[in-house]
Amino acid sequence: MPSDQPLLSLRVVFLRQFLRHGRSIMTSPADVANPLLFFFMVITLFPLGLGPDPTRLAALSHGILWVVALLASLMVSAKLFASDFEDGSLEQLALAPYPLAVTALAEISAHWLATGFLLALLSPLFGVMLGLPDEGLLTLSVSLLLGTVCLTLIGALGSALTVSIRRGGLLLSLLIIPLNVPVLIFGTTAVREAVLGGNPESWLALLGGLALGSLVVAPLAIGAALRVSLDS
Amino acid sequence: MWAFIHKLGSPPWFFGFSGTLVRWLLPVTVTLLLVGAVWGLLVAPPDFRQGNSYRIIYIHVPAAVVALAGYYVMAFAGAVSLIWRIKMADVTMRAAAPVGAVLTAIALVTGAIWGKPTWGAWWVWDARITSMLILLFLYLGVVALFEAYENKTAAARACAVLSLVGMVNIPIIYKSVDWWYSLHQPASIKFTGESAIDSSMLYPLLLMILAFYCLFALTLLLNMRAELLWTHRDSGWLKQLVGDT
Amino acid sequence: MYFESLAAVWHMDGHGFYVWLAYALTALPLVLMVWLPVKRIRQHWRWLQAEQRRSAAATQPTAMGSDV
Numbered sequence: 001m002p003s004d005q006p007l008l009s010l011r012v013v014f015l016r017q018f019l020r021h022g023r024s025i026m027t028s029p030a031d032v033a034n035p036l037l038f039f040f041m042v043i044t045l046f047p048l049g050l051g052p053d054p055t056r057l058a059a060l061s062h063g064i065l066w067v068v069a070l071l072a073s074l075m076v077s078a079k080l081f082a083s084d085f086e087d088g089s090l091e092q093l094a095l096a097p098y099p100l101a102v103t104a105l106a107e108i109s110a111h112w113l114a115t116g117f118l119l120a121l122l123s124p125l126f127g128v129m130l131g132l133p134d135e136g137l138l139t140l141s142v143s144l145l146l147g148t149v150c151l152t153l154i155g156a157l158g159s160a161l162t163v164s165i166r167r168g169g170l171l172l173s174l175l176i177i178p179l180n181v182p183v184l185i186f187g188t189t190a191v192r193e194a195v196l197g198g199n200p201e202s203w204l205a206l207l208g209g210l211a212l213g214s215l216v217v218a219p220l221a222i223g224a225a226l227r228v229s230l231d232s
Numbered sequence: 233m234w235a236f237i238h239k240l241g242s243p244p245w246f247f248g249f250s251g252t253l254v255r256w257l258l259p260v261t262v263t264l265l266l267v268g269a270v271w272g273l274l275v276a277p278p279d280f281r282q283g284n285s286y287r288i289i290y291i292h293v294p295a296a297v298v299a300l301a302g303y304y305v306m307a308f309a310g311a312v313s314l315i316w317r318i319k320m321a322d323v324t325m326r327a328a329a330p331v332g333a334v335l336t337a338i339a340l341v342t343g344a345i346w347g348k349p350t351w352g353a354w355w356v357w358d359a360r361i362t363s364m365l366i367l368l369f370l371y372l373g374v375v376a377l378f379e380a381y382e383n384k385t386a387a388a389r390a391c392a393v394l395s396l397v398g399m400v401n402i403p404i405i406y407k408s409v410d411w412w413y414s415l416h417q418p419a420s421i422k423f424t425g426e427s428a429i430d431s432s433m434l435y436p437l438l439l440m441i442l443a444f445y446c447l448f449a450l451t452l453l454l455n456m457r458a459e460l461l462w463t464h465r466d467s468g469w470l471k472q473l474v475g476d477t
Numbered sequence: 478m479y480f481e482s483l484a485a486v487w488h489m490d491g492h493g494f495y496v497w498l499a500y501a502l503t504a505l506p507l508v509l510m511v512w513l514p515v516k517r518i519r520q521h522w523r524w525l526q527a528e529q530r531r532s533a534a535a536t537q538p539t540a541m542g543s544d545v
Contacts, residue, residue: 165380178369182408225393232386284489288499345499454514461521474525
């Protein structure tokens, strides 16, 4: 970038980065479809493993759906920064005069729209397949909408920490899974409360709080982690 | 105060200081551990509900307490290393992780053994045991991340970021596991109720907690000394030190 | 002292196995945790001493050679 060019506002930088990453996601629809397909297939495995008894499946469905969503986010987050790291565009971002936290957050937002958001929208379908009672379907969708924000941000942190390591996939799950425990607990409890007729709102509020908190803290940590990965 | 902290950051000074400290800490730790264990095992009365199996508390609770405190020590060292780029903070963080992981594992194993006579099963998804298991994963993550990086300066910084995020998360994890447990289980089966613990049982427990803190400090210093000896093998101060003896 | 005999200490009203197993499984890693770094420190120290002797032995002949 020539030095006489004025600096762009952070909002413009965020938007540009968001669109750039969004376009690159559009060029490979398989990357968007894969996590959904993964979700779909693992959901199929549970009735096969546990038996087709509808009442038992319904009793376990909120936990199954949330655990599989967590695994799906684990799977996609491994590749979040990989291509940017390999083709050097991450280095460009780090050299640019804008905070890495903002540009990384733009990429993560685009990534979340293509994965977590879609998954949350489609989750009632899978809920119906597992016999989740109707009262829980909306809460499932909302809880995944809020929960995938946390899952994606934590996954992005794991990806940023391990992107420079060869065969970092297994390490990534070790780093991420313990941090995802509260999200899983709040999410499943919200759906369970909705099914049992309790009040899911307080659990959804907790999830929302977690989402907002991680939106504040995680980008800073991700920025620092990306710089470490680039230096190593 | 600042002069002392500044000196802590210098490897030659730290090496001498920690050598003196270790020489004092080793007998103190051994004595505290032995006295605490004998007190807890032989002198303290049995619990009126759990009988003698409760004596496992004298290692389970201290190990759990110090393991958790150890994570904060590690994360604090990580923060110091990130902000001020002090090498000694890296060494501290690196040395704390395996010690904390072992203490967490001890808390888990003793908790499982305690569970057998108390609940009739080796493994029960009790809130405290589950939290300890997650803490173990957090520790193992830091250890594994450090090993995965070839550049050890970058490894220390990556671990610092991870342990800081973990530190922010730990209270949330503990609280959420607590809620999760109380939602799914009746509160009747608990290790130690809210009820006040009698002083004849409490004093040996406090003594053992102190002993485990000393042990943590001792093993932390020993690991740091071993690390320093190796990484500074080419520096003049160490050569002089070896030559003098 | 709470217990009356050594056998009672060992038995602990049926809980002896669990209590002693827990204490044994704690003592072992604790001893290792102290002993392993001590061993490493000794090894490194000895290596450093050997290195110093080696470098002293390497510099001596050249010094004598220059004298001759």
